[in-house]
Amino acid sequence: MNLNSVIFIMGVSGSGKSTIGKLLSEKTNMPFFDGDDFHPQSNIDKMTNGLPLNDEDRKEWLLTLNELAKKQLQLNSCIIVCSALKDSYREILNADIQNCVKWVHLKGSFDLISQRMKKREDHFMGANMLESQFNTLEHPLNALDINISFKPSEIVKSIMKFIEVKSEFGLFGLGVMGKSLSRNLAQRGFRLSIFNREVKGVEEDVAINFKSKYNELHNAQPFSDIKAFVNSLQIPRRIMLMVNAGETTDIVIEDLIPLLSEGDILIDGGNSNYLKTKERYDYLNSKNIHFIGVGVSGGEEGALNGPSIMPGGNKEIYNLVKPYLENIAAKDANNLPCCSYIGEEGSGHFVKMVHNGIEYVEMQLLAEVYTIFKTMGKNPDEIADILESWRVKADSYLLGITIDILRKKDGDEWLVDKIVDKAGNKGTGNWTTIATAKLGAPSTLIASALFARYISFYKEERLLASKNFNIKPSVFNIDSDDVLKAYQFARIINHYQGLKLISEAGKAYKWNLNLSEIARIWTNGCIIKSDFMIELISVLKEDDNILKHNSIIDQIKFLKPSVNKVVSQCILNELTVPCLSESVNFLNNYITGRSSANIIQAQRDYFGAHTYQRTDDASGKFYHTNW
Numbered sequence: 001m002n003l004n005s006v007i008f009i010m011g012v013s014g015s016g017k018s019t020i021g022k023l024l025s026e027k028t029n030m031p032f033f034d035g036d037d038f039h040p041q042s043n044i045d046k047m048t049n050g051l052p053l054n055d056e057d058r059k060e061w062l063l064t065l066n067e068l069a070k071k072q073l074q075l076n077s078c079i080i081v082c083s084a085l086k087d088s089y090r091e092i093l094n095a096d097i098q099n100c101v102k103w104v105h106l107k108g109s110f111d112l113i114s115q116r117m118k119k120r121e122d123h124f125m126g127a128n129m130l131e132s133q134f135n136t137l138e139h140p141l142n143a144l145d146i147n148i149s150f151k152p153s154e155i156v157k158s159i160m161k162f163i164e165v166k167s168e169f170g171l172f173g174l175g176v177m178g179k180s181l182s183r184n185l186a187q188r189g190f191r192l193s194i195f196n197r198e199v200k201g202v203e204e205d206v207a208i209n210f211k212s213k214y215n216e217l218h219n220a221q222p223f224s225d226i227k228a229f230v231n232s233l234q235i236p237r238r239i240m241l242m243v244n245a246g247e248t249t250d251i252v253i254e255d256l257i258p259l260l261s262e263g264d265i266l267i268d269g270g271n272s273n274y275l276k277t278k279e280r281y282d283y284l285n286s287k288n289i290h291f292i293g294v295g296v297s298g299g300e301e302g303a304l305n306g307p308s309i310m311p312g313g314n315k316e317i318y319n320l321v322k323p324y325l326e327n328i329a330a331k332d333a334n335n336l337p338c339c340s341y342i343g344e345e346g347s348g349h350f351v352k353m354v355h356n357g358i359e360y361v362e363m364q365l366l367a368e369v370y371t372i373f374k375t376m377g378k379n380p381d382e383i384a385d386i387l388e389s390w391r392v393k394a395d396s397y398l399l400g401i402t403i404d405i406l407r408k409k410d411g412d413e414w415l416v417d418k419i420v421d422k423a424g425n426k427g428t429g430n431w432t433t434i435a436t437a438k439l440g441a442p443s444t445l446i447a448s449a450l451f452a453r454y455i456s457f458y459k460e461e462r463l464l465a466s467k468n469f470n471i472k473p474s475v476f477n478i479d480s481d482d483v484l485k486a487y488q489f490a491r492i493i494n495h496y497q498g499l500k501l502i503s504e505a506g507k508a509y510k511w512n513l514n515l516s517e518i519a520r521i522w523t524n525g526c527i528i529k530s531d532f533m534i535e536l537i538s539v540l541k542e543d544d545n546i547l548k549h550n551s552i553i554d555q556i557k558f559l560k561p562s563v564n565k566v567v568s569q570c571i572l573n574e575l576t577v578p579c580l581s582e583s584v585n586f587l588n589n590y591i592t593g594r595s596s597a598n599i600i601q602a603q604r605d606y607f608g609a610h611t612y613q614r615t616d617d618a619s620g621k622f623y624h625t626n627w
């Protein structure tokens with residue numbers, strides 16, 4: 001049994017502590033220690049001479065047992081039998097480990113025990129001392145009292161039932177996010193089992209060490225043994241996987257399947273691909289194991305203090321994990337949890353993926369704003385000051401952290417100037433771009449932001465090309481208020497495109513999504529939380545397409561001249577602003593009632609007889625011309 005507990009079996013001499021302790025040890029595989037074996041010689045001498053031990057005699061002995069208990073806890077669990085008659089003795093035994101100690105008190109009448117004592121002539125303690133033991137005994141309040149007149153096997157059964165308190169929620173994987181979520185769950189009073197694999201010399205005792213670092217985890221059961229972890233959970237088991245998305249998730253699922261029971265629930269809290277979530281959902285369903293794919297946003301801090309949570313899967317099954325997820329989620333302005341059932345299958349992970357796509361664009365736009373001001377000759381502190389002033393009109397989490405980043409010094413210099421200009425990614429922007437292409441939804445800014453990251457990675461080629469072409473941005477000046485307006489404009493387009501993609505996915509996959517509710521759970525806890533997101537809650541109540549909403553149309557009209565000015569200045573001055581410029585192009589394309597697509601259709605028909613429809617035939621009939 002893997003409980004991370006010390007079971008102290010106490011009672012007066014002759015109550016059968018050793019017999020019960022050994023039997024319990026056999027049943028549970030927990031190591032057994034007889035407290036009497038740890039007496040200093042001076043104590044043994046005293047007792048064999050028929051002299052009672054005083055408190056001073058006992059102190060050293062109890063401290064030794066406390067040390068033993070602590071040492072065993074590092075390894076996992078143990079059983080220690082010891083008379084521990086007084087509260088003050090038990091306090092010493094408990095010191096520093098009270099949350100991991102379980103007390104079992106073997107109780108019997110004076111007559112019964114003295115009869116038993118008389119039969120045990122080998123014991124160094126005479127039966128005549130029993131009376132003083134009964135006089136000394138202070139009844140423990142927090143112990144399991146067991147009547148020793150029962151059969152030893154029954155006594156052991158009761159003890160096992162008592163110590164086997166099952167956890168209600170399991171957290172698998174103690175990386176940065178897993179640790180923060182565990183602490184968040186524990187802080188809200190949930191009884192947890194936490195697991196991290198053991199890799200000798202690399203990852204050892206991760207769960208035990210983690211538990212010992214944080215007070216709130218005092219009730220948590222730590223494991224590096226997967227079987228013990230699974231067995232420590234109440235049925236149906238609720239296990240949240242916080243492991244690297246991709247192959248690792250499948251490996252972990254395969255490791256868990258043989259240990260799970262029908263009806264157990266796996267919750268994947270990683271940034272998994274929504275298509276894989278659907279596959280895993282179906283696969284586990286065939287084994288009668290439930291699967292909930294959960295998008296979690298907010299990074300380490302969000303996970304600890306309240307992330308935004310996007311769960312997808314079967315609604316009834318979600319209801320079984322809802323109290324945990326809603327409890328740990330961030331709260332919106334009305335104190336409602338930023339966690340809401342999204343829809344069937346992989347919809348939770350889909351929405352999280354698009355969240356990340358929007359995140360990529362929001363980040364890229366701030367990078368473009370930075371490059372504009374930098375080209376205008378401003379230093380990072382000056383840029384931070386300008387961005388600070390934008391908070392009144394366009395505040396967001398990402399704006400806030402960008403201000404902090406710009407102000408951060410490394411010695412006398414700005415840290416940001418020392419960071420290599422190659423932007424990494426973990427794949428969610430890539431998936432969003434694939435999804436947008438697949439679903440025929442034009443989330444062009446997400447693609448632009450993704451490709452900007454990819455181009456950034458061609459560092460050596462860029463350096464060479466900058467020499468070969470020798471075209472460099474020239475210093476130019478534009479009003480910083482125009483830059484703010486351009487930024488606001490592009491953000492509206494970004495949110496339109498991201499939400500449009502979600503709406504198209506909802507239709508294609510029949511997910512029945514509520515976009516206003518999605519915006520609501522993105523108003524706190526997540527990376528893309530912003531004042532604009534709060535505004536979108538009511539906008540989306542009217543229509544999934546935010547560009548149909550009058551207030552948004554008015555804003556776009558108001559901001560458009562500025563974004564035109566900023567983007568054209570950037571182009572004229574050789575400065576790359578892929579998302580800002582794409583936002584203008586996209587809107588211009590979107591608001592063109594009669595576009596140039598007639599030429600494309602004619603070309604397709606010319607070389608491939610793909611046919612076209614005519615403006616003068618409302619029936620929608622398809623024509624072919626012999627060009």
Ligand code: 6PG
Pocket residue numbers: 271296297298299356359424425426427428429526527
């Ligand atoms: C979040 C973040 C988080 C993570 C991304 C970063 O919502 O908390 O989006 O999920 O930071 O994985 O993705 P990239 O590494 O692709 O930038």
